[in-house]
Amino acid sequence: MVESMIGSGPAICVASEHSREHARLAPSSGNVTVMRAAMDQDDVLLAILRKLPVSALVTVASVCRRWLWLARSDSAGWRVHCASRWYGKQVPWGETEGAHSWYARYVRIEEELTRRAELSDHELCRRMWRLSELKCQFQDGVLLIEHHPPLRYRWGDDHRSLHVGSFPKHTVERLTDWSWKISNVYEAFVSLSEVEPLWTRELWPPSVYIVQVCPRPHVQSSLIEKYNND
DSSP states (O other): OOOHHHSSSSSSHHHHHHHHHHHHHHSSSSGGHHHHHHHHHHHHHHHTTTTOOOOHHHHHHTTHHHHHHHHHHGGSSSHHHHHHHHTTTTOEEEEEEEESHHHHHHHHHHHHHHHHOOOOOOHHHSSOOEEETTTEEEEEEEETTSSOOOOEEEEESSSEEEETTSSEEEEEOOOOOSSSSEEESEEEEEOOOOOGGGGGOOOOHHHHHHHHOOOHHHHHHHHHHHHHHO
């Protein structure tokens, strides 16, 4: 979604890349002053970009190529946007594999949320599930439940329902916290959070940055409390 609004172009460009580009374009050492002025302009623009919401960053990125690079760089504050957007959610971390910038990770998750309202077989088997207080796992047509014999399962024709053993049909739905629920009138399987990648340790910045981008006071206080306790 974000990708389509911005258009094609380099996925990420950090300040050092801008410096090399300015140096390459400079025909002689006499343009050092001009190069330094351009670098200073980038720093000023990045300071402004860090205070903008995602929607404004998307608009800024469409102005020109240079602004596109700046708006997609980690220096534009994408880590903070990720922290605010993902807090309290069941983030499908598997979708971020191979994404090495905060902008790219943000886009991958947004595309996954926009693209797919149906649970894929891959994610069904990749996740752990909870049935009441019991942990469960779906594996290639077999449902494994703690302290219970395995049960066969199969997808419904529309891939939005699941048939488990001889039980009534289960309906698949995605909840507001991005988790999945597979339920019928008698029981419900709820997805558990995936194991977080190591880079998520960098997600929670100092509280001053959290307050800048998080519009909901109760979430602000929760984030700040979490950061201070850590």
